[in-house]
Amino acid sequence: MLQLDLKTTVFLASIMSALMSVVLLSAYHSFPRSIRGIGQWVAGSLVLVVAPMLFWLRDIAPAWISIVLANGLLLAAVALWTLGTQAFYGRPPARRPAAIVVVAATLAVTWFVYGRESYEARVTIVTFAMGIFFGAQALLVLRHGGRDFSARFFGFLLAVQTLVVLARGMASLFAGLGGQTLFAANDVIQTVYLGSYTLMDLGLSVAFMLVITRRLHVELDILSRTDPLTQLLNRRALYDAGQRELAHMAEHGGEMALLLIDLDHFKHINDSLGHAEGDRVLTAFSAMLKRELPAGAHPGRFGGEEFLVLLPRTTMAAALALAERLRATSSRFFGRQVADLTISIGVASVDKAEHRLDGAVRRADLALYRAKSAGRNRVEAVMEAAA
Template sequence: MPIPIDLRTVTLIAVITVGLMAVVQFSVYRGFPRFIRGLGAWALGSAVLFVAGCLLMLRSYLPEWASLVGGNAMLLVGFCLWLFGIQAFYGRPLRWRLLCALVVAGSAGIAWWSLVQPDYMARLACITFVLSVFYGAQLVLVVRHGQRHFNTWFLAVALVIQLLIVAVRCVTALLPDRVAETDLYAVTPFQIAYLASYSMTALILTVGFIMAATCRLQTELEQRSSIDPLTGLLNRRAFACVHERQRAAAARSGLPIALLLVDLDQFKSINDHYGHSVGDQVLLDFCRSAANAIPPDTPLARIGGEEFAILLTGVDMASAHAQAEAVRCAILHHVGPGIPPYTCSIGVAGTGGADCTLDALMLVADKALYAAKKDGRNRVKTAQVGEYKPQPVPQALATAEPAYAAAPPA
């Protein structure tokens, strides 16, 4: 014996679910940092959908213009706000004019087929068509711009299921031999699936969106904990992790590792004379110039105020010194617009094998860097791990560039 289904109860469950999800969304919006965008629009959309559901539930006690027209119009507004939330979440332009025009057109159609020329199926086709557009647009955004992660696919699958239900309901409302139903709560297979889906829509889609937002937050926090906020380079912590990975790989293949420790000369004088904003521009200019002077994918990190580190794998001391000279000359020969001339000193630490900690490399490179500063700046000094006395510069490179050709004013 088939179990009787009360669609009013189903609708009530859907309305309560939407209200609870609105509370959850507002809580998430208040708790998440502001760089996770779109949560506010999604929470507001859920609140509007809750009001819309209440108006539709009270159709027996309210005039039709308030219940049918107002409730369905707010339904469109709520789903439009969800789409705004997805657009903001993925950093896409808000097509608010187009979407608002679609909401107005859908609301006008609902008003016409509710008050002027009552036709339930035409009204149903109108609203499901607009909802299909909203769901389809969200699905495109999620698939095109979402992270390739389980959370994204969960949200995408939920959107696909809801889009299919709404689209099928729209098509069946337009069929010539459509089912003769004139009431929202007519117990037909299509109507049961159509209304029952809303009981899960708010729950599944909201959970999917929160999962995607949580994944985004985790990724952002991991990146921010590993990236220097000014230069966008690795910070010291992330650089240490990269060194451990490359050290293990180099140990398996027996390749040496070299560390370049770079310090901008008289950087305090630049800050004192030109201001810290210009000093920041100098740091950014160095990052661009140094990145262009080293091989692609070479780890480059900011480990202090004006101190940077470069990690080289599989190079001997002569090659490491040549790479350091390439960085020094790139800085010496390039000055960006509005940036005062500046130079850098570099200490190079090398090891014959990969079995050397980052602290040991840093200690030796720092000794070599100190020697470069002591000898007049704008030069490169090298030292082997186990030796604190810097090695002499190779004769071929000793006369490559004049020392400290363009010093900034003190």
């Protein structure tokens, strides 16, 4: 019967950790800092390069190196991974509890080396401590990871590894190890445990790379659709949203209106107070706009100080009422922020027969021109598509 050389398995775990450290380190330097947790995973993987080599020195190096330090580094590496996963999913990193688990488990291992020698106790302590870390990550991914494949794969591997280490701990606690050693090839559970450790080291690193890569794609997609200053939709994203709503209207009926909003005399702000103050006004107005608009609206920055708002399933009367409310709210808002700054709004409806937004946008622009010509701080509308 073919037997697995456990010392070779542990050595391979160190090699795999080294390779994945390079991959994760590359991600750490190339991914945006908004994707958090990569640094902790790099640190954990680097520690896992050293820990297996210390285990490999069992019966060669002193016990404080091959047992105490090796187990302490193993737990520290998994703790770092846990902190990285928490940071990635936006949860407060539990540094103190993680440190307590690592230190307490390492001290207990030390006692069962030099105080009362017990291999069974050491295995139980280390595996249950690892089960805490892997289990905490699995629960975190289950609750906050979403339903995409990468998160499910990551959570599945974490759950499997949790079960493996806990099964190893339960076996040592209740079945006893009967004089077994770390590299006992006739111990089936130990063989599965060390074999899974080597594979999971690689698998979990790959799974984490998958989830951070997907997060990068999501962030890049958001950046491609979002105005960087106001965090509203940019013009391309507005037209994409409009096409989706037009397709929905064609299939299910309904109405849609849009508002074209311009900040009156905005150039005066830039000229007299500076562009930094102008940017602050645009940002503040955008935040107010998002607060005041109904659910389902699509607000975006159309260019400069102009904003376009798509209002699906909204009648012309409701759009006019909303526009008047926004105008009044803006007058009060800017009265506290910048004197004499108001808004003008052009309102237009989207005809059911239209297949693109361009006609409705032209009508809203015509209505906005009328509002400007009539003295600004007004709402005007073009009622018919034929206009």
